[in-house]
Amino acid sequence: MGEVRFGRGGVPDWLEPMVRFCSRCGTPLEFGPIGGEDRDRLGCPACGFVFYVNPRLVVTTLPITERGEVMLIRRGIEPGYDMWAQPGGFLEIDETVRAAAIRETLEETGLLVEPGEILGLYSRVPAAIVVVAFVARIVEGEPQVTHESLETRPFAADRIPWDDVAFETSVRALSDWVARVRPDLPLPDPTKIHRDFGA
Numbered sequence: 001m002g003e004v005r006f007g008r009g010g011v012p013d014w015l016e017p018m019v020r021f022c023s024r025c026g027t028p029l030e031f032g033p034i035g036g037e038d039r040d041r042l043g044c045p046a047c048g049f050v051f052y053v054n055p056r057l058v059v060t061t062l063p064i065t066e067r068g069e070v071m072l073i074r075r076g077i078e079p080g081y082d083m084w085a086q087p088g089g090f091l092e093i094d095e096t097v098r099a100a101a102i103r104e105t106l107e108e109t110g111l112l113v114e115p116g117e118i119l120g121l122y123s124r125v126p127a128a129i130v131v132v133a134f135v136a137r138i139v140e141g142e143p144q145v146t147h148e149s150l151e152t153r154p155f156a157a158d159r160i161p162w163d164d165v166a167f168e169t170s171v172r173a174l175s176d177w178v179a180r181v182r183p184d185l186p187l188p189d190p191t192k193i194h195r196d197f198g199a
């Protein structure tokens with residue numbers, strides 16, 4: 001996937017085909033000023049529906065082993081196939097952030113975790129996402145290959161495979177974790193972290 005361009009209202013080009021019509025009455029949306037709004041938005045000229053386009057939340061965990069290593073998965077799906085990332089996925093409409101963290105981690109690693117404190121929040125505007133990363137304690141289970149992961153493996157703070165980490169948000173989250181547990185270690189240069197669009 002190439003460079004992302006931003007169209008009407010700051011909507012990334014890949015998202016634009018999904019926001020063309022009013023989801024209430026089917027009329028083509030128009031972009032422009034809306035009464036009472038402080039910025040131009042997509043609105044329906046027929047029924048007045050305002051289509052707010054907002055980022056989605058991706059819920060992730062850094063599952064930590066008893067030895068203080070972080071469990072990463074080698075991704076079995078795109079984006080980021082065959083590269084490393086922490087487990088996670090999109091928050092569903094009917095669940096809490098904490099429940100999503102537990103569910104996604106179990107689905108992708110076979111590990112039951114107890115999410116602890118939030119390590120950080122990471123915006124990725126071209127992907128229209130915000131990633132939340134919990135530090136999580138592994139409660140039970142053994143790492144498993146799942147339909148979304150080719151491998152789940154623990155990494156010590158000085159063994160993070162930086163060049164093979166799938167997403168910019170993952171590099172940033174892992175950097176924050178390493179800075180906490182091993183402040184003596186060098187970190188990737190944030191200005192040089194570049195990943196093709198993905199998260």
Ligand SMILES: [Zn+2]
Nearest residue numbers: 022025044047
């Ligand atoms: Zn409408």
